[in-house]
Amino acid sequence: MAYGLNAVTIRTNNTEEGMKKIDEIWQDVISGKLPILYDSNHSFRQGVSPVSRYDHYDNDENGDYDFSILGVTSDFFQEMEKAVNSGTYKKYEESDNNLGLSAKKAWEKVWNEHKTGVIKRAFSRDYESTVPAAYTKDGKAHCYLYIAIG
Structure with a gap:
């Protein structure tokens, strides 16, 4: 089994x-x-x-x-989009030719926005979805962050 x-x-x-x-x-x-x-x-x-x-x-x-x-499954992403639309999460998206660089750019944006007061992070539950270039339509690696705000 x-x-x-x-x-x-x-x-x-x-x-x-x-x-x-x-x-x-x-x-x-x-x-x-x-x-x-x-x-x-x-x-x-x-x-x-x-x-x-x-x-x-x-x-x-x-x-x-x-x-x-x-x-x-795809249901997860639908639920996260609802959370973004309701204002409990903020979505960040970055792309680059390198998966690690796209993730680094996205996280740096989050840390910068938190540090400068643009967002107030809840530090409750955050999510990251990285997609290698081989699986994207534009041939670039993508990083999607869903950051809990409060």
């Missing part, structure tokens, strides 16, 4: 060591070692997309938090 996970979670932070932990867990998901995108028999799970979730913050982006990788 094949099985799949809906999520995997680690406790981490934004230090160099914490970022290494995040990279390692992503590698385990992408390789199929953790059955989120693939089931335990290594069959691809159709209709499932990986999304990062950040929650249970100690205080802000400088402390520890839970980092999860979720396997979501």
Whole structure:
């Protein structure tokens, strides 16, 4: 019997060591070692997309938090768009030729807006969806952030 996970979670932070932990867990998901995108028999799970979730913050982006990788369906993105429209989340989108750079640009925009008071982050539950260039219509990597505001 094949099985799949809906999520995997680690406790981490934004230090160099914490970022290494995040990279390692992503590698385990992408390789199929953790059955989120693939089931335990290594069959691809159709209709499932990986999304990062950040929650249970100690205080802000400088402390520890839970980092999860979720396997979501298109319903997730529809619900997030509703949350953006209702004003409980703000959506950030960045694209670049490099996946890491698109994510870095998006997060820098969030940190800048928070620091300058443009937004007030809730530090409750944030989401990140990164899409490699191979899966996009424009051939660029995209990063979508959904930041809880309050």
